[in-house]
Amino acid sequence: MIATDETVCDLGVAHVRAAAARLRGEIVRTPTLRVPTLDAMAGCELWLKAESLQLTGAFKARGAMHAVGRLDPAARTRPIITFSSGNHAQAVAFAAKRYGARAIIAMPTDAPAVKVAGVRALGAEIVFAGTTSSERKAAALEIAASTGGVIVPPFDDPHIIAGAGTATWELLEDVVANTGAPLDAVLIPVGGGGLLAGACLACIGTSTMVYSVEPIGCDALAQSLEAGKRVDVEPGPSLADGLRPVGVGELNFAIAQRWVRGSYRVNDDEITRALVALLVHGKLLVEPSGAAALAAALRGGLPGAPRRVGVLLSGGNVEPSLVTRLLQKANP
Amino acid sequence: MIATDETVCDLGVAHVRAAAARLRGEIVRTPTLRVPTLDAMAGCELWLKAESLQLTGAFKARGAMHAVGRLDPAARTRPIITFSSGNHAQAVAFAAKRYGARAIIAMPTDAPAVKVAGVRALGAEIVFAGTTSSERKAAALEIAASTGGVIVPPFDDPHIIAGAGTATWELLEDVVANTGAPLDAVLIPVGGGGLLAGACLACIGTSTMVYSVEPIGCDALAQSLEAGKRVDVEPGPSLADGLRPVGVGELNFAIAQRWVRGSYRVNDDEITRALVALLVHGKLLVEPSGAAALAAALRGGLPGAPRRVGVLLSGGNVEPSLVTRLLQKANP
Numbered sequence: 001m002i003a004t005d006e007t008v009c010d011l012g013v014a015h016v017r018a019a020a021a022r023l024r025g026e027i028v029r030t031p032t033l034r035v036p037t038l039d040a041m042a043g044c045e046l047w048l049k050a051e052s053l054q055l056t057g058a059f060k061a062r063g064a065m066h067a068v069g070r071l072d073p074a075a076r077t078r079p080i081i082t083f084s085s086g087n088h089a090q091a092v093a094f095a096a097k098r099y100g101a102r103a104i105i106a107m108p109t110d111a112p113a114v115k116v117a118g119v120r121a122l123g124a125e126i127v128f129a130g131t132t133s134s135e136r137k138a139a140a141l142e143i144a145a146s147t148g149g150v151i152v153p154p155f156d157d158p159h160i161i162a163g164a165g166t167a168t169w170e171l172l173e174d175v176v177a178n179t180g181a182p183l184d185a186v187l188i189p190v191g192g193g194g195l196l197a198g199a200c201l202a203c204i205g206t207s208t209m210v211y212s213v214e215p216i217g218c219d220a221l222a223q224s225l226e227a228g229k230r231v232d233v234e235p236g237p238s239l240a241d242g243l244r245p246v247g248v249g250e251l252n253f254a255i256a257q258r259w260v261r262g263s264y265r266v267n268d269d270e271i272t273r274a275l276v277a278l279l280v281h282g283k284l285l286v287e288p289s290g291a292a293a294l295a296a297a298l299r300g301g302l303p304g305a306p307r308r309v310g311v312l313l314s315g316g317n318v319e320p321s322l323v324t325r326l327l328q329k330a331n332p
Numbered sequence: 333m334i335a336t337d338e339t340v341c342d343l344g345v346a347h348v349r350a351a352a353a354r355l356r357g358e359i360v361r362t363p364t365l366r367v368p369t370l371d372a373m374a375g376c377e378l379w380l381k382a383e384s385l386q387l388t389g390a391f392k393a394r395g396a397m398h399a400v401g402r403l404d405p406a407a408r409t410r411p412i413i414t415f416s417s418g419n420h421a422q423a424v425a426f427a428a429k430r431y432g433a434r435a436i437i438a439m440p441t442d443a444p445a446v447k448v449a450g451v452r453a454l455g456a457e458i459v460f461a462g463t464t465s466s467e468r469k470a471a472a473l474e475i476a477a478s479t480g481g482v483i484v485p486p487f488d489d490p491h492i493i494a495g496a497g498t499a500t501w502e503l504l505e506d507v508v509a510n511t512g513a514p515l516d517a518v519l520i521p522v523g524g525g526g527l528l529a530g531a532c533l534a535c536i537g538t539s540t541m542v543y544s545v546e547p548i549g550c551d552a553l554a555q556s557l558e559a560g561k562r563v564d565v566e567p568g569p570s571l572a573d574g575l576r577p578v579g580v581g582e583l584n585f586a587i588a589q590r591w592v593r594g595s596y597r598v599n600d601d602e603i604t605r606a607l608v609a610l611l612v613h614g615k616l617l618v619e620p621s622g623a624a625a626l627a628a629a630l631r632g633g634l635p636g637a638p639r640r641v642g643v644l645l646s647g648g649n650v651e652p653s654l655v656t657r658l659l660q661k662a663n664p
Binding site for chain 2: 028052285
């Protein structure tokens with residue numbers, strides 16, 4: 001029997017359960033999908049959680065809706081501010097619009113045009129600031145100071161983590177409903193660690209092992225787990241633009257350190273193969289960051305040869321021209 | 333109040349309901365999805381039924397599983413034979429495999445390689461026969477005569493129609509569950525008319541209007557409805573390879589004649605635009621045939637300006653190289 005009352009920094013499975021209840025009707029319960037060809041490639045059952053089909057095209061809508069929804073209504077009369085490479089920006093813009101608030105977003109100068117357009121279409125104001133997560137965070141802090149606005153951070157926040165955890169929570173529910181048994185393992189892509197920390201909380205009290213997946217050269221979490229303390233990296237180039245922060249969040253790391261069972265690093269070729277295989281065989285378009293966990297699953301060799309493996313497809317906001325290039329490169 | 337006991341040739345809504353019960357656990361209950369950007373393009377709420385995510389990548393798995401499942405077990409010791417441009421072929425191969433039967437499929441010589449590979453991967457034997465539905469039907473009849481096998485026809489069959497109708501049945505259920513109100517209209521792509529006839533049956537007793545969609549130049553149903561009798565056509569070229577039979581089925585036409593409220597014809601440019609918009613904004617890959625109903629929805633102007641419109645995305649089996657070409661052409 002595994003305890004369900006464990007917490008880190010007072011955060012536990014109850015927070016994810018409560019977030020799921022609050023978010024009902026506000027976000028999409030995305031489908032959990034099976035693709036036999038991908039199962040054959042991976043050598044196990046893959047249970048794919050398609051957050052690419054979430055509002056705003058990524059799981060980030062969960063955390064943002066949860067965090068903005070829990071703000072005091074008075075706080076929502078001031079600007080809601082964030083910093084993001086793209087998907088969290090769209091999510092906060094969406095949540096602010098839902099609650100009738102003004103949104104100001106610090107985005108990198110090299111953000112994919114599709115993500116910039118998505119933020120603008122939702123009526124948010126954009127401030128471009130450098131190319132790293134620290135540069136855009138500094139810009140957001142300045143905006144907050146000058147406007148008296150509220151920052152909704154992209155990952156290092158209990159409400160963001162609990163909201164993000166609802167994706168894994170639903171996945172676990174779907175697998176039990178379909179098979180009567182729990183997932184043996186779940187693979188989570190890691191940028192700042194919001195989805196990962198949420199997954200860890202969602203899995204408390206279950207026998208599901210949580211594994212993290214990062215692009216090679218953007219492996220702040222894996223390095224931090226190895227060092228036993230938070231380590232920042234200078235993110236290398238990667239197709240996965242959503243997984244390139246300089247480091248994981250403090251709260252995120254504390255949770256990951258307690259529950260993550262192993263870390264994987266995937267390269268651009270593996271991400272490309274996963275993205276294209278999912279498109280061709282699964283009929284789902286994900287962004288490179290959204291294909292990272294599948295890339296690790298397709299490599300196989302998870303410890304203990306798990307039978308049922310959950311895979312978080314975190315988002316689908318990708319430039320059409322990049323899809324064309326990857327399809328031509330993979331030539332499936 | 334609309335009667336629910338209406339039938340054509342003894343087929344009514346009860347047959348779809350019964351098929352849905354039989355198919356539970358055998359096929360995927362595919363998600364019903366919303367895409368705000370597509371709603372804005374169409375000027376109404378689009379409720380997208382993603383049969384591209386069905387087993388074998390198309391709604392055809394429903395009819396085939398239903399029809400093969402209802403065969404006498406003794407009949408399944410003989411070959412199960414069909415004729416199809418692709419998706420029904422894969423579906424029958426899949427159903428035969430599920431029931432441990434041998435499958436022999438007559439396919440056109442110009443069938444997309446992805447569909448041929450799909451049939452082969454499921455262990456079925458393929459006989460290539462001409463390029464028209466009449467040529468491959470003749471080949472299937474010959475095979476049946478020489479082997480004593482059973483033909484599972486692609487559309488003109490009560491079990492196929494009732495099975496196909498379960499897609500629309502689920503869509504109607506999902507919309508009522510989400511909104512408390514029924515769909516105002518549903519758009520159904522038409523090849524031989526299996527999905528359409530099933531949709532008509534599923535909608536009996538509701539206020540949902542059924543509209544058919546065919547490629548320009550492959551409009552056997554629209555011509556038949558106008559003539560008041562079945563009319564065959566010489567199918568013109570169309571991206572929508574699944575919607576090019578020479579004519580709709582007899583039973584299919586009888587049902588369509590009673591319940592279809594209007595017919596739409598879409599061209600390749602409209603299909604391309606719909607396919608690419610769904611990929612970019614909805615993150616779903618469909619084949620050209622699967623994008624036809626969405627193409628009609630995006631044109632707008634449905635009679636009575638319906639608020640909630642169902643769209644059957646019938647399948648997703650498309651050559652990756654075609655996806656690349658269409659993405660480059662549409663340059664979204």
